Amino acid sequence: MALPPIPSSSTPRPIATTKTISLDITTKTCYFITPSSIWNIKANSRIETTGAACPTTIARPRLSPLPFIYLRNLPYERSSALQQLLVDRQLRLRKEREYLRAQAGAAGAVGESADDSGPGSAGVATNVPKEDGSEDLVLLVEHTPTYTNGRRNRGAQGISDHEALRLQNLGADYVESLRGGEITFHGPGQLVAYPILDLKPTKLSVRCYVSYLEKSIIATCAEFGVKAITTENTGVWINDQRKIAAIGVHVQRYITSHGLALNCNTDLEFFNQIVACGLTGKETTSLSKELSDPSVNVQTVIPKFLKGFGATFNRDFVALSETRPGLEMAIQEFIQTGNPDKLR
Amino acid sequence: MSLSALSSRLFPTMRSQAMARFAAPGSSFARFYATKKYTPEHEWIEVENGVATIGITNHAQEALGEIVYVEAAELKDVEKGDTIGSVESVKAASDIYAPISGKVIEVNTILGDEPGLLNSNPEDSAWLCKIELSSEDEINDLFSEADYKKFCEESH
Numbered sequence: 001m002a003l004p005p006i007p008s009s010s011t012p013r014p015i016a017t018t019k020t021i022s023l024d025i026t027t028k029t030c031y032f033i034t035p036s037s038i039w040n041i042k043a044n045s046r047i048e049t050t051g052a053a054c055p056t057t058i059a060r061p062r063l064s065p066l067p068f069i070y071l072r073n074l075p076y077e078r079s080s081a082l083q084q085l086l087v088d089r090q091l092r093l094r095k096e097r098e099y100l101r102a103q104a105g106a107a108g109a110v111g112e113s114a115d116d117s118g119p120g121s122a123g124v125a126t127n128v129p130k131e132d133g134s135e136d137l138v139l140l141v142e143h144t145p146t147y148t149n150g151r152r153n154r155g156a157q158g159i160s161d162h163e164a165l166r167l168q169n170l171g172a173d174y175v176e177s178l179r180g181g182e183i184t185f186h187g188p189g190q191l192v193a194y195p196i197l198d199l200k201p202t203k204l205s206v207r208c209y210v211s212y213l214e215k216s217i218i219a220t221c222a223e224f225g226v227k228a229i230t231t232e233n234t235g236v237w238i239n240d241q242r243k244i245a246a247i248g249v250h251v252q253r254y255i256t257s258h259g260l261a262l263n264c265n266t267d268l269e270f271f272n273q274i275v276a277c278g279l280t281g282k283e284t285t286s287l288s289k290e291l292s293d294p295s296v297n298v299q300t301v302i303p304k305f306l307k308g309f310g311a312t313f314n315r316d317f318v319a320l321s322e323t324r325p326g327l328e329m330a331i332q333e334f335i336q337t338g339n340p341d342k343l344r
Numbered sequence: 345m346s347l348s349a350l351s352s353r354l355f356p357t358m359r360s361q362a363m364a365r366f367a368a369p370g371s372s373f374a375r376f377y378a379t380k381k382y383t384p385e386h387e388w389i390e391v392e393n394g395v396a397t398i399g400i401t402n403h404a405q406e407a408l409g410e411i412v413y414v415e416a417a418e419l420k421d422v423e424k425g426d427t428i429g430s431v432e433s434v435k436a437a438s439d440i441y442a443p444i445s446g447k448v449i450e451v452n453t454i455l456g457d458e459p460g461l462l463n464s465n466p467e468d469s470a471w472l473c474k475i476e477l478s479s480e481d482e483i484n485d486l487f488s489e490a491d492y493k494k495f496c497e498e499s500h
Binding site for chain 1: 385406407408409413415430432433434435436437438439441499
């Protein structure tokens with residue numbers, strides 16, 4: 001399958017190199033000199049004690065444009081299956097590129113380095129595709145009403161059958177997932193974004209990727225004049241009590257799936273039926289509730305979300321139907337019929 | 345003339361090097377049998393008597409952030425590259441993969457109650473599981489400590 005044309009990179013921007021030096025050195029020193037028996041990180045708060053500060057921007061060179069596709073009324077299980085097919089596809093294509101690179105490296109001229117963008121070197125080397133995230137994409141989804149639970153609450157550790165039945169009687173499905181996090185609700189009026197990204201070219205760690213997702217949501221809320229924050233609990237909040245967006249990610253060999261859920265004008269009653277994300281005493285809110293404007297729906301929010309996400313991740317968005325019509329058709333076919341063949 | 349006397353005359357430096365190796369601090373006889381290797385997925389693997397102990401490196405735990413849940417591997421046969429559990433941090437569940445093929449014979453149960461140990465002691469007491477190797481050859485493809493350090497530096 002031909003790869004999309006790789007856009008020429010724009011003028012390079014300086015990479016942010018400042019770190020919080022004092023915190024970094026202190027924690028690293030503590031790690032090495034303190035005997036493990038008295039080292040006790042029983043941190044209830046999510047502090048950045050275990051590593052360096054996240055980069056303020058994604059390292060150069062700029063990655064390729066990011067295709068997105070909007071899928072409405074999508075049952076959760078089908079979207080999970082779709083995501084796994086897309087992740088497997090990315091892993092397969094990455095392996096092929098690594099193989100091509102190894103071949104080119106063996107056949108190419110002496111002393112060339114595989115990722116150099118120079119036009120010279122052996123003819124074979126110039127055909128080797130770069131690692132610029134050209135197979136990434138983002139699914140923007142509105143689900144049918146579904147309660148979902150994270151990986152650690154599956155099977156024996158999960159909710160009781162009685163509880164699952166109670167939730168189903170409310171008019172929602174209950175599905176267990178392989179993402180991180182606890183129980184939450186997805187449904188109409190909620191923008192769910194599933195970035196299927198290769199983290200390797202971004203050089204973002206898992207921790208920093210989640211932080212970037214939070215920043216994208218904060219940027220989106222800011223477009224509506226809503227001031228959102230992060231707290232010690234993962235996700236995006238209005239204050240310590242009210243949560244506006246939830247996050248739950250699955251990472252397989254640096255390829256991400258699942259993602260985030262931002263309440264636009266979701267029916268928040270569904271959240272009152274559970275202890276959302278396992279956090280007692282907290283509330284769930286939405287953009288329309290914060291703005292007292294029920295017309296703020298998913299369609300209104302999507303353009304702002306693309307802007308916020310694009311700015312945070314330093315990528316341009318394009319419609320999947322424009323850049324990869326074949327892939328878009330394969331996805332639509334899978335959603336309608338459950339037939340995965342075109343995605344394999 | 346005895347062989348050792350002859351060799352010490354012909355190869356004086358080799359004998360002194362051999363002596364130095366035994367006497368050097370931090371090196372014990374057991375090291376010749378237990379080798380620690382690394383994978384590009386930031387796992388470490390220490391093999392002793394056909395059993396591999398597996399964990400994630402300090403680099404990995406830093407990249408993940410505060411670990412809140414460790415999903416243990418199932419006790420069964422695995423092929424190199426199969427998923428053997430996962431590690432969860434900041435609402436992200438990251439799959440762990442078997443660096444070699446064999447049978448998972450033991451999982452580290454402390455991590456069930458103290459997942460945070462994986463942040464503080466990733467390369468010793470917070471090992472993830474033990475796998476009985478089906479083939480010793482697979483270890484040869486993995487990184488040595490020096491290669492792994494170089495790999496980490498190159499990817500940043």
